[in-house]
Amino acid sequence: MVDSKPLPSWNDGAAKSAILDFVARVTKGGGPGFAPAAERIAVFDNDGTLCCEQPLQTQFFFAFNRVKDLAGKDPAMAERQPFKAVLEQDYNTLFGLGKQALYELAYATHAGITDEEFIDVARGWLATAKHPKIGRLFKQCVYGPQIELLAYLRDNGFKTYIVSAGGADFMRAFADEAYGVPREQVIGSSVKLRYDGGGERVSLSKLSELNLFNDREAKALSIGLHIGRRPLLAFGNSDGDLPMMRYAKSGSGARLALLLHHDDAEREAAYDREFRLSPLVEALDKAEAYSFTVVSMKRDWNIVF
Amino acid sequence: MVDSKPLPSWNDGAAKSAILDFVARVTKGGGPGFAPAAERIAVFDNDGTLCCEQPLQTQFFFAFNRVKDLAGKDPAMAERQPFKAVLEQDYNTLFGLGKQALYELAYATHAGITDEEFIDVARGWLATAKHPKIGRLFKQCVYGPQIELLAYLRDNGFKTYIVSAGGADFMRAFADEAYGVPREQVIGSSVKLRYDGGGERVSLSKLSELNLFNDREAKALSIGLHIGRRPLLAFGNSDGDLPMMRYAKSGSGARLALLLHHDDAEREAAYDREFRLSPLVEALDKAEAYSFTVVSMKRDWNIVF
Numbered sequence: 001m002v003d004s005k006p007l008p009s010w011n012d013g014a015a016k017s018a019i020l021d022f023v024a025r026v027t028k029g030g031g032p033g034f035a036p037a038a039e040r041i042a043v044f045d046n047d048g049t050l051c052c053e054q055p056l057q058t059q060f061f062f063a064f065n066r067v068k069d070l071a072g073k074d075p076a077m078a079e080r081q082p083f084k085a086v087l088e089q090d091y092n093t094l095f096g097l098g099k100q101a102l103y104e105l106a107y108a109t110h111a112g113i114t115d116e117e118f119i120d121v122a123r124g125w126l127a128t129a130k131h132p133k134i135g136r137l138f139k140q141c142v143y144g145p146q147i148e149l150l151a152y153l154r155d156n157g158f159k160t161y162i163v164s165a166g167g168a169d170f171m172r173a174f175a176d177e178a179y180g181v182p183r184e185q186v187i188g189s190s191v192k193l194r195y196d197g198g199g200e201r202v203s204l205s206k207l208s209e210l211n212l213f214n215d216r217e218a219k220a221l222s223i224g225l226h227i228g229r230r231p232l233l234a235f236g237n238s239d240g241d242l243p244m245m246r247y248a249k250s251g252s253g254a255r256l257a258l259l260l261h262h263d264d265a266e267r268e269a270a271y272d273r274e275f276r277l278s279p280l281v282e283a284l285d286k287a288e289a290y291s292f293t294v295v296s297m298k299r300d301w302n303i304v305f
Numbered sequence: 306m307v308d309s310k311p312l313p314s315w316n317d318g319a320a321k322s323a324i325l326d327f328v329a330r331v332t333k334g335g336g337p338g339f340a341p342a343a344e345r346i347a348v349f350d351n352d353g354t355l356c357c358e359q360p361l362q363t364q365f366f367f368a369f370n371r372v373k374d375l376a377g378k379d380p381a382m383a384e385r386q387p388f389k390a391v392l393e394q395d396y397n398t399l400f401g402l403g404k405q406a407l408y409e410l411a412y413a414t415h416a417g418i419t420d421e422e423f424i425d426v427a428r429g430w431l432a433t434a435k436h437p438k439i440g441r442l443f444k445q446c447v448y449g450p451q452i453e454l455l456a457y458l459r460d461n462g463f464k465t466y467i468v469s470a471g472g473a474d475f476m477r478a479f480a481d482e483a484y485g486v487p488r489e490q491v492i493g494s495s496v497k498l499r500y501d502g503g504g505e506r507v508s509l510s511k512l513s514e515l516n517l518f519n520d521r522e523a524k525a526l527s528i529g530l531h532i533g534r535r536p537l538l539a540f541g542n543s544d545g546d547l548p549m550m551r552y553a554k555s556g557s558g559a560r561l562a563l564l565l566h567h568d569d570a571e572r573e574a575a576y577d578r579e580f581r582l583s584p585l586v587e588a589l590d591k592a593e594a595y596s597f598t599v600v601s602m603k604r605d606w607n608i609v610f
Contacts, residue, residue, distance in 0.1 A: 041489070221500055229488050
């Protein structure tokens with residue numbers, strides 16, 4: 001059952017038309033863009049594409065809070081970097097410590113427990129943690145127009161995936177509730193797991209060792225590994241999404257690659273190339289060359305949250 | 306819509322009862338075993354569990370045929386092991402060459418092309434290739450009672466996955482048609498992929514480098530990576546499936562781990578611990594200790610293919 005007036009939070013314009021035309025082509029039996037249901041795969045970046053990533057991605061706030069919890073039980077932690085900078089809320093120092101320090105932060109806050117325990121910890125935090133500026137629960141700092149788009153695609157036979165550089169297990173703690181995307185359709189960064197079969201209850205432990213940092217080319221490769229099929233649609237907002245957008249867009253038949261441009265300082269934030277954690281440069285400069293559809297938050301959405 | 310007489314190809318007995326009881330518990334709202342739809346994940350091994358693996362797994366026949374094709378274009382290949390043994394159909398020599406030789410066989414026949422090209426090659430072979438003893442197309446050498454079980458689980462809200470040591474992309478070439486399992490629900494062994502973004506059309510190339518051999522503990526770890534949720538049901542037929550069966554079975558609530566025992570020399574094959582390529586020893590010896598439900602092909606199935 002398809003709504004006759006879909007995407008009410010999207011203003012009429014080139015972006016909305018491109019989406020509606022694409023879906024019409026994919027679903028029109030016998031038409032040149034028709035794709036059977038099995039091929040209808042849509043992939044979405046998470047941070048900055050489905051939810052607010054300013055001033056920092058949600059997962060950083062989770063990690064900072066978890067450092068506080070862990071340092072409460074292990075005071076020596078507070079003396080060591082990168083935890084000291086976290087506890088002092090000295091983010092310039094923190095992000096100046098380099099990549100390895102950020103991995104240490106990630107391992108300390110996301111590993112050393114089983115995947116099932118971790119999801120419980122993350123859900124516990126997400127149940128009450130609020131965004132410092134927006135004032136809503138983090139899990140509700142999601143973009144209304146995108147929730148509509150995800151549902152509209154599913155109504156038209158698409159399977160919707162998240163393909164993000166964020167931690168897969170962290171996103172799995174809220175993706176179903178926030179986006180209607182089940183855990184098994186969340187592809188993200190991950191640590192290695194260990195099989196613990198010594199006791200009666202088998203479990204999988206999250207280790208302090210990187211399995212995959214799922215950004216840039218890795219996003220396209222993860223789609224190959226997990227899905228095994230070139231998506232028809234990809235939606236991103238930074239250069240980290242460029243390879244998967246090109247991968248989706250350069251297949252044959254009806255294709256759509258969408259790029260969200262944060263140009264709405266009044267309702268959310270205006271940023272692109274200067275955002276240290278996930279800049280948007282090449283994907284915007286070459287949007288036309290790659291036939292990407294640029295979505296302006298300011299122009300194309302009549303609501304944000 | 307649930308059939309009132311499900312699983313007609315399964316004989317009445319302990320195995321069929323265990324399946325029906327399990328599904329009734331999982332789906333009974335308010336009952337102690339009830340699981341919401343999101344938790345209804347069922348994982349199946351492929352070779353020997355869903356399809357015939359005797360005298361060899363289907364993928365070996367594919368690889369042998371592809372060696373023939375490739376050696377036709379590159380005669381020097383015929384002089385080198387392991388290809389020489391393949392072309393001479395000298396399987397004792399082939400399997401005596403050791404693990405590295407088998408990987409070389411796998412890389413030569415499964416890599417060096419894009420994932421999309423590979424699926425086309427595999428589908429081309431599967432369209433006409435027949436099992437040497439059974440005389441049916443390989444993709445039809447699948448067990449009727451298992452096809453019924455997969456459909457019955459899906460009718461009851463389960464998502465059905467294949468979790469196999471076989472190559473994921475090879476299985477993806479026929480899993481939808483043979484089992485009703487879409488590509489993205491196939492988890493298997495894989496080679497590393499390379500992102501080729503130099504031209505207009507982006508593609509993913511399969512490299513001659515192992516990403517994962519998806520057997521034993523790796524099966525449980527892959528479930529953690531791809532699905533992020535402990536399955537309620539696991540079905541296997543060898544020690545390679547033991548860890549994922551224990552993983553599924555040792556969760557809380559209603560759980561079922563099934564072990565297919567090939568004891569039907571008349572209709573298929575009778576083998577367990579002596580099968581070199583995928584032996585069944587510990588999983589059978591400890592089936593009772595682990596509360597596995599042993600399925601006898603001879604006793605529990607009234608048809609095989």
